[in-house]
Amino acid sequence: MSAQVEKKLQPSRKGKKAWRKNIDMQPVDEALESLRVEERVRGEGTKIDDLFTIDTTGDLQVKRQLARDKPLRVDEILAERSAVPAVIARVKAANVERKESKHDLQKVNQIAKRKREGGATPAPTKKKQTKQATYDMWGDGAEEEEEDDSTGGYLDAVKERKVKAPSTLKSKPAALVHKPSVEVPHAGASYNPTMEDHQELLREAHGIETKKEEAIKKLNEQLSYRKELDQLKNELEESISDDDEEEEEEEAQKDEAGSAKRKSGGMRKTTTQRNKEKRKRYNRMLEEQKIHERDIRKQIDQVKAIEADLQAHIEKLEEVAEKRRQFKAEEEKKGSRRLGRHYIKEQSLEVQLQDELSETLRQLKVCISQYTTGVIVKVY
Known part of the structure; x- marks a missing residue:
């Protein structure tokens, strides 16, 4: 049997909904999009006269005039964005008749009814004139502002409210009070320190370095591969085998209990x-x-x-x-260690070993460290 070629079924186009659903609009959309791109670039559709020109005679004066009338580069960039004019809002006609509101019609009906009954029309209420606010700059105290009744008691008078300053504006930070303006270095950092001060500074630096090494060691232990994981596979296999044995024992016990129950199922319990x-x-x-x-x-x-x-x-x-309050107070005295979302790193402790100490001022080592604020010279 010859292979039958499957015939492409034509979808139904009966009705507007089925037509919109099954019609292929891709070529139409591509043609419209190309026209829109051309309008944005050129401003209108392409014509043969615009695309081609016939130059019969060349003129140097025309070339100079064109170079003189050439627009600025900024104007060319702005003109290349889109040559299609902006959409203008629709202006309403000025001669459209204004429809009276329900409130105005009700007021007109009341006036007409009063005239038919022969009653006197009420006198129009005069608006209270607002007085110009005055202030005596040489007076002892500020005068109270008079309330403005121009709103008729329906709306609250809008007054300027003073900005409330934060409570911390009047109080100094604890670091400015307790922390000195210039921190004095440790006595062991002197060029000719005593043995006790130098040993104390060395112990302090040793404690800092020990803490850093312990932190690095702890982090490496957490990131390192543990040997206990190799034994985990054997332990899992043993636990699975134990669970299988327990399940078999439980099933055997259930079978025995079921058989015993079936044997005694036919006998009823006595009252005793x-x-x-x-x-x-x-x-x-x-x-x-x-x-x-x-x-x-x-x-x-x-x-x-x-x-x-x-x-x-x-x-x-x-x-x-x-203890937590005391720690918080001490931290406030030390000052903030954050600048926005960034933490300020502590400066490393500068220590000289016993062999690096100089005997005279001529043998001092000069260390120059450059920061963004300038050059700082540190003399050890």
Whole structure:
């Protein structure tokens, strides 16, 4: 049998909805998009006269005139964006009749009704003239501003509100009060320090470096591959085998219990057996109740001990809170260690070893470190 060629089915185009759904609009959209691009670049459709020109005679004066009338580069860039004019909002006609509102019609009806009844028209209310605010700059105190009733009591008078300054504006930071303007270096950093000061500075630097090494070591331990993971596979296999054995034992016990139940399923329990089971349940309930009452008596006897433990726990919490407050106060005295979202790195401690100490001023080593604010010369 020859291979049958599948015929492409024509989708239904009956009705507007099916036509819009099944019609292929891709070529039409591509043609319209090309026209829009051409309009944005040129301003209108292409014509043969615009694309080609016939130059019969060349003129140097025309060339100079064109060079003189050449627009600026800024204007050329702006003109290349789009030559299509901007959309202008639709202007409403000025002679359109204005429709009266419901409130105006109601007021007109009231006036007409009053005239028909012969009543006197009420006198128009005069608006209260606002007085110009005055201020005596030589007076003892500021005069109170008079309330403006021009709103008729329906709206609140708009007054200028003063900006509330933050509470920390009037108080100095704790670092400015407790921290000196110029930090004096450690006595061991002198060019000719005493043995005690130099050893103390060395111990301080040693403690800092030890903490850094411990932190790096701890991080490496956390990132390193642990050998215990190799044994995890064997442990998993052993646990799976143990679980399989337990499941087999449980299934065997269930089978035995089911067989025993099937054997005794045909015999009904006697009244004596039911009474015996009832007495067992009752005795078990009494034992549980006695154990519960015994626990309650123990807790009652231990009330004083529980209160003492609670008081000790409260005192411990208060002590921790006091330490936290002291630590916070000390940190405030040291000053802020953040600048926006960035943390300020602590400067490294500058220490000279015993061999690097100089005996005279001529043998001092000069260290020049350059920062953004300038050049700082450090003399060791």
